[in-house]
Amino acid sequence: xxxxxxxxxxxxxxxxxxxxxxxxxxxxxxxxxxxxxxxxxxxxxxxxxxxxxxxxxxxxxxxxxxxxxxxxxxxxxxxxxxxxxxxxxxxxxxxxxxxxxxxxxxxxxxxxxxxxxxxxxxxxxxxxxxxxxxxxxxxxxxxxxxxxxxxxxxxxxxxxxxxxxxxxxxxxxxxxxxxxxxxxxxxxxxxxxxxxxxxxxxxxxxxxxxxxxxxxxxxxxxxxxxxxxxxxxxxxxxxxxxxxxxxxxxxxxxxxxxxxxxxxxxxxxxxxxxxxxxxxxxxxxxxxxxxxxxxxxxxxxxxxxxxxxxxxxxxxxxxxxxxxxxxxxxxxxxxxxxxxxxxxxxxxxxxxxxxxxxxxxxxxxxxxxxxxxxxxxxxxxxxxxxxxxxxxxxxxx
Ligand SMILES: *Cc1c(COP(=O)(O)O)cnc(C)c1O
Numbered sequence: 563x564x565x566x567x568x569x570x571x572x573x574x575x576x577x578x579x580x581x582x583x584x585x586x587x588x589x590x591x592x593x594x595x596x597x598x599x600x601x602x603x604x605x606x607x608x609x610x611x612x613x614x615x616x617x618x619x620x621x622x623x624x625x626x627x628x629x630x631x632x633x634x635x636x637x638x639x640x641x642x643x644x645x646x647x648x649x650x651x652x653x654x655x656x657x658x659x660x661x662x663x664x665x666x667x668x669x670x671x672x673x674x675x676x677x678x679x680x681x682x683x684x685x686x687x688x689x690x691x692x693x694x695x696x697x698x699x700x701x702x703x704x705x706x707x708x709x710x711x712x713x714x715x716x717x718x719x720x721x722x723x724x725x726x727x728x729x730x731x732x733x734x735x736x737x738x739x740x741x742x743x744x745x746x747x748x749x750x751x752x753x754x755x756x757x758x759x760x761x762x763x764x765x766x767x768x769x770x771x772x773x774x775x776x777x778x779x780x781x782x783x784x785x786x787x788x789x790x791x792x793x794x795x796x797x798x799x800x801x802x803x804x805x806x807x808x809x810x811x812x813x814x815x816x817x818x819x820x821x822x823x824x825x826x827x828x829x830x831x832x833x834x835x836x837x838x839x840x841x842x843x844x845x846x847x848x849x850x851x852x853x854x855x856x857x858x859x860x861x862x863x864x865x866x867x868x869x870x871x872x873x874x875x876x877x878x879x880x881x882x883x884x885x886x887x888x889x890x891x892x893x894x895x896x897x898x899x900x901x902x903x904x905x906x907x908x909x910x911x912x913x914x915x916x917x918x919x920x921x922x923x924x925x926x927x928x929x930x931x932x933x934x935x936x937x938x939x940x941x942x943x944x945x946x947x948x949x950x951x952x953x954x955x956x957x958x959x
Contacts, residue, residue, distance in 0.1 A: 590814040653709065658708075662704065700735070719863075841952070857875055891959050901947060
C-alpha cells in the first residue's frame with residue numbers, strides 16, 4: 563500500500579463516459595505524460611499533431627485555435643497571452659537585424675513603441691507611413707523591407723485605408739527583381755476591429771491577421787489573449803517555432819472564457835455596431851463637436867473604402883471638439899459621464915471613453931484638427947441611456 567501522498571497523485575481517474583456537454587472541457591497542463599521513451603523521442607512538435615508540453619498547447623487551446631482560424635477564414639492559428647503579444651510575435655518571427663518594418667502612422671500605439679524600443683535595440687529599422695496614401699508606402703518600401711503592418715481602421719482616429727491598394731503596392735514591390743527583400747515583404751493586418759466579422763483579411767490580401775481576442779471574441783473585459791492567423795504554411799512555421807522559443811503560452815481557463823465568448827460574438831458585434839452608429843450620428847449634430855470619426859459616416863476619412871470592403875463597423879467612434887473648448891473642459895466632460903467609464907480597451911459590456919493628445923501621436927503628417935479628441939467605446943447598455951449620459955456631459959461644458 564502506497565503512502566496517501568502518492569495515492570492522491572496516482573489516482574485511477576477516468577473522465578465520465580456519456581458526458582457530452584456543449585462546452586469543450588478545460589484541459590490544464592504543464593507536464594503531459596508520454597507512454598514510452600520511444601513516444602517521447604518521436605513526438606512531432608513541428609505540426610501540432612500531438613501534445614508535448616502545456617506551453618505548446620492542450621486540447622482546449624487547440625480547439626480555440628481551430629475556431630479562431632475558422633472565424634478569420636484562415637488555416638493556421640497561434641494563441642498568445644495578449645493582443646500586443648500577437649503583434650510582437652509577428653515582429654520577432656519575421657524580422658532580423660538589418661531588416662525594416664513599416665507601420666501605419668495611425669497604428670495601435672504599442673505596436674509602434676515596441677518597434678521604436680526593442681526592434682531598434684535589435685538593429686531593426688522602423689518607418690512610419692501614411693495609411694491613407696498607398697503612394698507613401700510605395701515610396702518607403704526598399705530592399706530591406708521585410709514586414710508591412712496594416713490596420714483597419716486606424717487606432718483612435720478610425721480612418722479606413724484602401725487595404726487592397728496597400729497590399730497591391732507590396733505585391734508589386736515584391737515582384738520587381740532587385741528591389742525587394744530576398745524573402746519578400748510580408749503584410750500583417752491588425753484585425754482586432756474587424757474581428758473576422760466585418761471583412762475577411764485574407765480575401766483582401768493580407769498574409770497574416772492578428773487579433774486582440776481580449777476585445778470581441780472574449781467580450782467580457784476579463785481576459786487577455788491574442789491570435790496570429792495565416793494561410794501560408796511557411797509563415798506559420800516561422801511563427802510557430804518563434805512561439806515555442808519565446809514561451810508565449812495561454813492558460814486553459816482563459817481559453818475557456820474566449821471559447822464561451824465566441825458563441826455570442828456575432829450578436830454582440832451587430833448590437834454594439836448599431837448602437838455606435840446611432841450615437842455617432844447624433845453626436846455629430848451637437849454644437850460643441852467639430853467632427854465625429856466613424857467609418858460609416860460619409861464625411862469620415864476612408865468611408866468609401868469601408869463601404870466597399872466591410873459589412874460591419876464595430877463599437878468605436880471618436881469626437882473632435884470645437885477648438886474653443888479647452889482640454890480642461892474636455893477632461894471635465896469625461897469626468898462627468900456616469901455610464902461611460904474612463905478606461906482603455908473596448909468591446910466589453912461596459913461603455914468607455916478616453917481622451918488622446920493627437921498631435922503628439924503623428925509623425926508622418928500633422929494631425930489636422932485643432933480641438934481635443936475623445937474616443938468612445940460603446941458597450942451593451944441601452945443606447946437611449948448612453949445618449950442621455952453624453953448629453954448631460956455636454957450640457958455641463
Ligand atoms: C487592444 C488592442 C491590441 C492589444 O490587445 P491587448 O490584448 O490589450 O494586448 C492590439 N491592437 C488593437 C487594434 C487593439 O485595440
